[in-house]
Amino acid sequence: MPKMKTNRAAAKRFKRTGTGKFMRARANKSHILTKKSPQRKRRLRQGTAVDAINVRALEHMLPYL
Structure with a gap:
């Protein structure tokens, strides 16, 4: 069986x-930051776990991760 390709965008x-x-990283941290509170921006720095519904798709995209 041939090697599976890793989806580079997902990697x-x-x-x-x-x-x-x-x-995964959280969204809403790239621009228009002036109106967001410092507490909110600190929370956005931390990553978060991917939802269970998306895990199967990620395992197909990232077979060796």
């Missing part, structure tokens, strides 16, 4: 934790 956006969860 740049998602990381896998030690326990096997996929982590």
Whole structure:
């Protein structure tokens, strides 16, 4: 069976934790930051886990991650 290709766009956006969860960055942190509170901007720095509904698709896109 041939090697599976990794989806490079997904590989740049998602990381896998030690326990096997996929982590992603939060949205709304790139521009128009003046109206957002400092507390909100701090919360947006942290990543968050990918929803369970999307995990199967990510496992197909990232077979070796």
